[in-house]
């Protein structure tokens with residue numbers, strides 16, 4: 595071997611050692627691969643399979659999973675997550691526990707995925723898929739507009755039936771509903787809200803707690819607050835809706851259809 599080629603090989607070895615962590619995240623560990631399958635299982639009508647590092651839709655569309663961006667600052671990460679980032683923070687079910695700092699499972703919503711599935715409301719692509727369900731037909735009979743895509747309307751109707759059968763003491767949390775479909779961005783950001791995809795519902799404004807309404811302590815930490823009973827949360831979660839009360843940046847009236855986080 596000439597000294598020149600030895601030098602070249604050494605340089606190449608050093609280069610690959612330096613870039614290894616980035617490629618390692620894209621290639622995916624066992625956990626990353628498992629979570630990719632959760633996405634396929636969650637949306638069987640829409641998604642075909644995992645193909646290498648791409649998500650393949652039944653209509654032939656391909657989206658890159660993109661790897662997990664572990665080291666980005668939290669706000670920047672939230673603003674432009676990859677598909678793999680959906681699963682970076684596990685969604686806890688079970689008893690109510692104040693979430694640790696920046697534990698916001700489900701707040702990372704890659705627009706490329708949700709716009710592809712439900713449409714972009716700013717382009718008028720969401721409304722054509724909306725349908726009206728009757729919320730708590732026995733107790734309230736309030737018309738609510740949600741998307742038909744992925745069976746979200748049927749899931750919310752099933753939730754409504756179960757909530758309608760709860761004892762009277764739960765009623766104050768369940769109606770009137772504050773809102774479902776709304777083409778808007780998340781307060782204080784330029785990111786589209788899950789409400790613009792027709793997959794979200796806000797219950798009980800009067801009993802809601804929202805992190806933007808509360809004052810952080812001097813060291814910047816938020817004190818988690820909630821009045822929504824766990825019985826209500828469990829019914830939503832059973833049907834694939836995650837709850838904003840499980841977030842450090844809590845939004846306790848908010849539920850959205852995210853079955854990939856509730857395998």
Ligand SMILES: [Zn+2]
Pocket residue numbers: 789794795796847848849
């Ligand atoms: Zn909401």
